[in-house]
Amino acid sequence: MAEKAWKNEESENEKQNSISVVGMQFAYEGQSPLFYGFNLNTLPGSRYLLVGANGSGKTTLLRILAGKHMVGGRDVVQVLNRSAFHDTQLVCSGELAYLGGSWSKTVGSAGEIPLQGDFSAEQMIFGVEGIDPARREKLIDLLDIDLQWRMHKVSDGQRRRVQICMGLLVPFKVLLLDEVTVDLDVVARIDLLEFFKQECEQRGATIVYATHIFDGLETWATHLAYIQDGELRRAKKLTEVSELRSSANLLSVVESWLRSETKSEKEKPTNPPPEKQKTSPFGASPFMSSRHMAYYR
Numbered sequence: 001m002a003e004k005a006w007k008n009e010e011s012e013n014e015k016q017n018s019i020s021v022v023g024m025q026f027a028y029e030g031q032s033p034l035f036y037g038f039n040l041n042t043l044p045g046s047r048y049l050l051v052g053a054n055g056s057g058k059t060t061l062l063r064i065l066a067g068k069h070m071v072g073g074r075d076v077v078q079v080l081n082r083s084a085f086h087d088t089q090l091v092c093s094g095e096l097a098y099l100g101g102s103w104s105k106t107v108g109s110a111g112e113i114p115l116q117g118d119f120s121a122e123q124m125i126f127g128v129e130g131i132d133p134a135r136r137e138k139l140i141d142l143l144d145i146d147l148q149w150r151m152h153k154v155s156d157g158q159r160r161r162v163q164i165c166m167g168l169l170v171p172f173k174v175l176l177l178d179e180v181t182v183d184l185d186v187v188a189r190i191d192l193l194e195f196f197k198q199e200c201e202q203r204g205a206t207i208v209y210a211t212h213i214f215d216g217l218e219t220w221a222t223h224l225a226y227i228q229d230g231e232l233r234r235a236k237k238l239t240e241v242s243e244l245r246s247s248a249n250l251l252s253v254v255e256s257w258l259r260s261e262t263k264s265e266k267e268k269p270t271n272p273p274p275e276k277q278k279t280s281p282f283g284a285s286p287f288m289s290s291r292h293m294a295y296y297r
């Protein structure tokens with residue numbers, strides 16, 4: 001029923017993108033652009049797997065989508081048709097959620113919450129107001145959280161469970177995940193991935209998940225996005241990745257892409273490659289990083 005409801009709504013909205021990135025450019029201070037003319041569109045209900053070598057730009061992209069860096073005008077990076085950076089309500093309302101590697105979490109209007117200290121899991125989880133009790137119970141159960149855990153005495157995996165629980169308390173519409181299952185045991189990871197899948201199928205949520213762990217993701221993801229040095233080399237439905245139609249699994253497909261990337265790097269001439277263009281395609285102004293403009297969170 002729920003699935004049908006969001007799909008009807010979606011057809012009325014003419015399949016609007018849940019994420020839209022158009023001609024994005026971004027550089028860290030003092031560095032040449034990491035992203036230049038970067039485009040990405042996702043539809044509601046999709047589960048994107050974001051893959052690429054170490055340093056290819058996955059975390060930076062997720063942080064930009066999460067509104068943590070300003071990368072140009074309001075139209076460049078839009079989530080739910082609103083500017084990811086300028087519309088702070090997106091994050092405060094919980095519609096746009098980001099779960100990354102750090103041990104702190106912005107939970108709506110509660111702001112940054114440290115996840116280490118002499119307090120219980122219960123205090124943390126029940127400290128967030130306005131949460132649907134049934135959803136909260138479901139998450140506590142799913143992540144097998146003991147509400148009596150003292151946060152300064154738990155293991156990395158247990159702390160991670162509490163972090164994930166808090167990040168999911170509000171029913172998100174777009175969820176950005178940066179390698180968050182890394183500390184979880186197999187059962188917790190499988191159950192969580194299944195929960196994410198249901199959130200997309202039943203509510204039309206969109207997930208972008210950056211990971212190097214591909215176990216079980218062939219049947220989980222709907223799309224695969226492959227980044228190389230800040231360039232989106234592939235963005236396809238998983239069913240359209242030709243290598244996956246043969247017997248190859250996701251791990252070996254991504255491994256072959258990464259290996260050919262490394263090989264072509266080695267075969268490059270020793271002269272340094274020309275830097276990516278540093279002027280904006282939208283005007284003659286010099287390229288400016290988000291930090292030059294002091295617009296980052």
Ligand SMILES: Nc1ncnc2c1ncn2[C@@H]1O[C@H](COP(=O)(O)OP(=O)(O)OP(=O)(O)O)[C@@H](O)[C@H]1O
Nearest residue numbers: 028029031034052053054055056057058059060061
């Ligand atoms: N705060 C920062 N300041 C300057 N450069 C940075 C910063 N964070 C990342 N970088 C650089 O930006 C590039 C992309 O880094 P990013 O963390 O986005 O890659 P990644 O694909 O997430 O890597 P990994 O798979 O190792 O997590 C790298 O060259 C990195 O050194």
